Amino acid sequence: xxxxxxxxxxxxxxxxxxxxxxxxxxxxxxxxxxxxxxxxxxxxxxxxxxxxxxxxxxxxxxxxxxxxxxxxxxxxxxxxxxxxxxxxxxxxxxxxxxxxxxxxxxxxxxxxxxxxxxxxxxxxxxxxxxxxxxxxxxxxxxxxxxxxxxxxxxxxxxxxxxxxxxxxxxxxxxxxxxxxxxxxxxxxxxxxxxxxxxxxxxxxxxxxxxxxxxxxxx
Numbered sequence: 001x002x003x004x005x006x007x008x009x010x011x012x013x014x015x016x017x018x019x020x021x022x023x024x025x026x027x028x029x030x031x032x033x034x035x036x037x038x039x040x041x042x043x044x045x046x047x048x049x050x051x052x053x054x055x056x057x058x059x060x061x062x063x064x065x066x067x068x069x070x071x072x073x074x075x076x077x078x079x080x081x082x083x084x085x086x087x088x089x090x091x092x093x094x095x096x097x098x099x100x101x102x103x104x105x106x107x108x109x110x111x112x113x114x115x116x117x118x119x120x121x122x123x124x125x126x127x128x129x130x131x132x133x134x135x136x137x138x139x140x141x142x143x144x145x146x147x148x149x150x151x152x153x154x155x156x157x158x159x160x161x162x163x164x165x166x167x168x169x170x171x172x173x174x175x176x177x178x179x180x181x182x183x184x185x186x187x188x189x190x191x192x193x194x195x196x197x198x199x200x201x202x203x204x205x206x207x208x209x210x211x212x213x214x215x216x217x218x
Contacts, residue, residue, distance in 0.1 A: 004031040004061035011035075011204035015116045015168035018200060019069045020057030022164035025196045027076040027083045029061070070104050073161040085161045092155055099141050099154075100165045107169075110134035114172045118204040125176040135178065138169055142184050151183075152190045159194075167191050171201075 006024050008017035024031050036056060058067040059075065066075045077085040086093045113131040127135065145154040145162070154162045170191045173180060180188055191197060 004029055004059065005034050006031050007034040007036060007056055007058040007060075009036045009056045010207060011200055012118050012207045013116055014056070015111070016069055017057050018116070018168050018171075019164050020059065020072050021200065022167055022196055023069070023073050023076055023085065023161060024059065026159050026161075026164060027080040027085060029076060029080055031059075031061075069165070070100060073100065073164070077161070084158045087155045087160060092149075095145075096155055096160055096162050099145070100162055102141070103138075103165045103169070107134045107138070110138070110169070110172070114176045114178075116168050116171055117175050118171055118201050119207075120175050121177070122175065123177040125178075127176070127178065138166070139180075139184060142166070142187055146183060146187060151187060154187075163191060167197065 004024075006020060008014065008021055011017065021033075055067045057069065057072065058065065059072050060066075061075075061079070064075065066072050073085060076083070087096055109130040113128060114125075142154065149156040153159050154166070170188045172178070173188060174192065
């Protein structure tokens with residue numbers, strides 16, 4: 001049987017590619033990366049939030065083609081159940097799915113105002129009130145999950161799909177110098193310290209292309 005493939009776009013700018021890649025890594029499924037060209041129109045539309053139908057990342061495995069990030073998460077949970085992408089407990093599973101759905105479909109102002117840019121660093125960045133409302137909601141979700149689970153991940157000792165879904169938000173907080181209270185800072189540090197994140201960020205820093213629309217100017 002052919003190895004699974006995961007098509008992704010820019011490692012520096014694409015939050016959805018990062019989510020799909022982390023989910024696949026967390027699952028333990030053996031896969032090959034296929035990276036779209038920087039000037040690929042569909043990939044650029046995804047990164048710039050210009051497309052309502054996001055087709056990257058796309059997982060292909062044993063005849064299945066799965067391109068929505070939540071669908072990828074659910075598919076991987078089916079084919080690699082021992083990875084624990086969803087919690088064992090029914091109530092926790094429902095909670096995990098709910099907060100994953102929320103980040104999947106919401107937080108539009110946060111996305112637009114603080115775009116993912118792993119090579120960038122903007123200390124003292126001005127966060128406007130509407131984006132701050134999204135940030136406050138993320139903080140509430142993290143506090144609630146960590147208080148219930150005890151950490152270090154959102155649902156306890158094991159990484160779940162929720163940690164993959166919120167990882168790009170962690171990178172935004174680093175890029176734009178968003179200050180975090182100690183418990184949330186510890187969670188963010190845990191995510192940034194994962195070997196998978198270090199691998200992704202190292203590759204992002206090697207990308208030669210820049211997308212001018214996502215480079216913040218003062």
